[in-house]
Amino acid sequence: MIGTAALAIVALAIASYFMGRQRAASFPVAGMHSRPTYHGAFTALRTSLAGLVVLIFGALITAFALRALIYGALPADTAGLAEIERELIVQDGIALAEGRLSSREGPARSAVAEAYALYAPIRQWGLLLISLAAAAAAFWMSYRQLSPAFRARNRTEGIIGWVLVFAAAVAIMTTLGIVLSLTGQALSFFGDVGLFNFLFGAHWSPLSGVHSGAMDSDKVGAIPLFAGTLMITAIAMAVAVPVGLFAAIYLSDYASSRFRSIAKPLLELLAGIPTVVYGFFAAIVVAPAFKGIGESVGLSVSAESALAAGVVMGIMIIPFISSLSDDVINAVPQSLRDGALGLGATKAETIRNVVLPAALPGIVSAVLLGVSRAIGETMIVVMAAGQAANLTANPLEAVTTVTVQIVALITGDTEAATAAGPAFALGFTLFCVTLMFNIIALQLVNKYRERYD
Amino acid sequence: MSDATKISCSDVHVYYGGLPSTRGESVHAIKGVDIDIEDNLVTAFIGPSGCGKSTFLRCLNRMNDTIDECVVQGRIHLDGEDVYAADVDPVQIRARVGMVFQKPNPFPKSIYENVAYGPKIHGLARTRAEFDEVVETSLTRAGLWDEVKDRLDKPGTGLSGGQQQRLCIARAISTQPEVLLMDEPCSALDPIATGTVEELIEELGQKYCLVIVTHSMQQANRVSQRTAYFHLGEIAEYGTTEQIFTNPKDERTNGYISGRFG
Numbered sequence: 001m002i003g004t005a006a007l008a009i010v011a012l013a014i015a016s017y018f019m020g021r022q023r024a025a026s027f028p029v030a031g032m033h034s035r036p037t038y039h040g041a042f043t044a045l046r047t048s049l050a051g052l053v054v055l056i057f058g059a060l061i062t063a064f065a066l067r068a069l070i071y072g073a074l075p076a077d078t079a080g081l082a083e084i085e086r087e088l089i090v091q092d093g094i095a096l097a098e099g100r101l102s103s104r105e106g107p108a109r110s111a112v113a114e115a116y117a118l119y120a121p122i123r124q125w126g127l128l129l130i131s132l133a134a135a136a137a138a139f140w141m142s143y144r145q146l147s148p149a150f151r152a153r154n155r156t157e158g159i160i161g162w163v164l165v166f167a168a169a170v171a172i173m174t175t176l177g178i179v180l181s182l183t184g185q186a187l188s189f190f191g192d193v194g195l196f197n198f199l200f201g202a203h204w205s206p207l208s209g210v211h212s213g214a215m216d217s218d219k220v221g222a223i224p225l226f227a228g229t230l231m232i233t234a235i236a237m238a239v240a241v242p243v244g245l246f247a248a249i250y251l252s253d254y255a256s257s258r259f260r261s262i263a264k265p266l267l268e269l270l271a272g273i274p275t276v277v278y279g280f281f282a283a284i285v286v287a288p289a290f291k292g293i294g295e296s297v298g299l300s301v302s303a304e305s306a307l308a309a310g311v312v313m314g315i316m317i318i319p320f321i322s323s324l325s326d327d328v329i330n331a332v333p334q335s336l337r338d339g340a341l342g343l344g345a346t347k348a349e350t351i352r353n354v355v356l357p358a359a360l361p362g363i364v365s366a367v368l369l370g371v372s373r374a375i376g377e378t379m380i381v382v383m384a385a386g387q388a389a390n391l392t393a394n395p396l397e398a399v400t401t402v403t404v405q406i407v408a409l410i411t412g413d414t415e416a417a418t419a420a421g422p423a424f425a426l427g428f429t430l431f432c433v434t435l436m437f438n439i440i441a442l443q444l445v446n447k448y449r450e451r452y453d
Numbered sequence: 454m455s456d457a458t459k460i461s462c463s464d465v466h467v468y469y470g471g472l473p474s475t476r477g478e479s480v481h482a483i484k485g486v487d488i489d490i491e492d493n494l495v496t497a498f499i500g501p502s503g504c505g506k507s508t509f510l511r512c513l514n515r516m517n518d519t520i521d522e523c524v525v526q527g528r529i530h531l532d533g534e535d536v537y538a539a540d541v542d543p544v545q546i547r548a549r550v551g552m553v554f555q556k557p558n559p560f561p562k563s564i565y566e567n568v569a570y571g572p573k574i575h576g577l578a579r580t581r582a583e584f585d586e587v588v589e590t591s592l593t594r595a596g597l598w599d600e601v602k603d604r605l606d607k608p609g610t611g612l613s614g615g616q617q618q619r620l621c622i623a624r625a626i627s628t629q630p631e632v633l634l635m636d637e638p639c640s641a642l643d644p645i646a647t648g649t650v651e652e653l654i655e656e657l658g659q660k661y662c663l664v665i666v667t668h669s670m671q672q673a674n675r676v677s678q679r680t681a682y683f684h685l686g687e688i689a690e691y692g693t694t695e696q697i698f699t700n701p702k703d704e705r706t707n708g709y710i711s712g713r714f715g
């Protein structure tokens with residue numbers, strides 16, 4: 001029904017566009033401020049915005065009202081039940097009223113169904129009528145405003161400006177909301193177990209004591225997780241940085257333009273492979289291969305090794321580094337290269353002494369962005385790195401990472417509310433670290449941009 | 454070929470985008486140029502935009518090798534030695550034939566390092582004292598020493614346009630090339646900086662073989678002893694600057710020069 005209302009408002013807006021334009025077209029052209037299309041656009045925007053705003057806010061407000069009314073209809077004997085059971089009764093009642101299957105039936109559920117069947121249509125028809133009335137009123141008011149001197153163009157631009165501001169505000173607000181809730185939950189967890197225990201404890205087994213009630217603050221030490229993340233990230237960067245950088249140098253300065261036009265998209269294709277594919281590639285192909293090779297030379301390699309996960313993650317990150325570096329290397333002006341070549345420098349000398357130093361800030365920031373991807377990468381490590389929170393420096397053993405533990409906590413058997421504490425704390429740490437890397441990377445780019453113009 | 458001839462070219466052709474027979478677009482930018490460039494004086498290349506002055510200039514130190522699918526044909530001899538012979542290293546040619554570009558392009562390094570870079574890669578100086586000397590003489594000859602001697606460690610990109618161009622000239626002469634090519638070296642400069650650079654060109658022209666591309670008739674007239682007029686990828690006329698400007702033999706040269714002055 002809300003969809004129907006929205007459609008009706010849009011139809012009304014389209015009609016009002018033509019009517020506004022029509023009216024303006026009848027004005028004398030001399031002395032008219034705006035062209036007729038702007039008059040049409042102004043009326044249409046006013047009409048649709050008024051209708052949609054009333055519809056959306058009306059829908060939200062009446063949803064609360066409807067809920068209150070239905071809870072009011074619950075029989076008195078349900079007052080003693082837990083909130084979650086009352087919720088279940090309400091859901092069943094609504095299902096009954098809409099003719100769907102409900103899990104159970106009973107007098108309380110029938111009461112809810114009755115109330116719902118009474119109020120829901122009122123709400124829907126009311127919404128439709130009120131929003132259409134608002135749209136029509138807005139249309140009538142704007143239509144009367146139209147006159148040769150009316151500044152429809154400026155007013156239209158103004159309305160569009162506000163719509164854009166609103167869109168930007170929605171994006172920023174949701175981000176802020178997520179960050180705030182993450183911070184709040186993480187802080188309350190730190191309050192329970194102590195920030196020091198979390199950051200510097202060496203034993204990670206946060207759910208081992210939960211059945212006895214409280215979380216054991218000796219078992220929430222995230223050091224093994226940080227160490228595992230660090231090791232896998234280091235392995236990944238050891239693969240991705242040299243390969244990505246050399247590929248970028250080759251593509252930008254050595255390859256013929258024809259080869260480059262084929263190779264660059266191919267390399268970027270790597271970035272399009274879903275990480276879950278890399279993940280099972282790591283788990284099914286690479287890890288067993290490493291194990292086999294290791295055993296043939298007498299090393300003990302576990303089936304899930306940090307090395308396998310790190311190497312595959314490195315391959316995943318190559319295109320990020322090569323593509324970003326290629327862009328910054330290309331942005332070094334040809335005139336600088338000519339200057340060095342004209343002095344009799346060889347190609348390699350030119351690249352080493354002139355091009356790379358000039359592109360260095362950009363390359364560093366590409367590497368930092370790669371690091372923050374490696375830290376936040378989940379799928380590959382979930383499948384290939386293992387679950388056990390070992391504190392080890394041996395890349396041939398299984399390690400676990402921050403992201404793996406978040407997945408384990410949230411998808412595990414333990415009730416979500418209990419597992420959420422440590423998960424939020426880990427997520428918050430991850431967020432802070434990647435944010436820091438991204439900020440440093442952007443700062444570097446901005447700081448050196450003017451200098452190497 | 455007289456004794457004074459430094460660079461001798463005959464039947465030079467340049468194609469951009471591969472030879473015409475290959476598929477794709479090919480531009481025939483230089484169509485059979487013959488010229489003997491003399492030592493110890495300044496030769497100016499003039500001509501309308503797009504006629505191939507820069508292209509031909511870049512053939513002389515094999516800078517066109519750096520452009521994808523640019524084909525150079527014909528004979529270019531430097532001191533009687535074929536510049537395009539198979540066993541010649543273009544890097545060595547460029548060390549002997551220096552180049553100054555239209556837009557000043559100092560490296561994003563200090564003034565000192567800008568000038569010391571050439572001697573460093575060619576091993577012309579080893580000790581700190583030797584480098585100091587090269588830097589000082591090059592900057593002095595480029596007429597920049599007094600202005601920058603107190604801030605040699607500051608970035609070369611922080612200088613004014615005219616100072617940057619003189620820094621690039623100092624950089625180019627720091628390796629003691631035999632020939633110096635300049636592609637519109639003053640086009641990004643104001644009249645005062647242009648005056649300084651022109652004086653420098655006149656002075657350098659007495660010791661080097663200097664080739665300069667310019668769009669300014671007056672500049673060609675002021676600084677050069679020989680002038681070549683390029684027209685649509687060919688040299689329409691080549692002679693002493695005085696003769697070209699007072700008594701051009703070719704109709705096209707006449708049109709170009711009188712068009713500018715008249």
Ligand SMILES: Nc1ncnc2c1ncn2[C@@H]1O[C@H](COP(=O)(O)OP(=O)(O)OP(=O)(O)O)[C@@H](O)[C@H]1O
Binds near residue numbers: 504506
């Ligand atoms: N890299 C290139 N690829 C393809 N064509 C080119 C390239 N460089 C120059 N050309 C073409 O070669 C011809 C000669 O160009 P060139 O730059 O030598 O002219 P110019 O005489 O220096 O002109 P200007 O006085 O404007 O600098 C022009 O038609 C130009 O379009």
Ligand SMILES: [Mg+2]
Binds near residue numbers: 506507508636
């Ligand atoms: Mg040119």
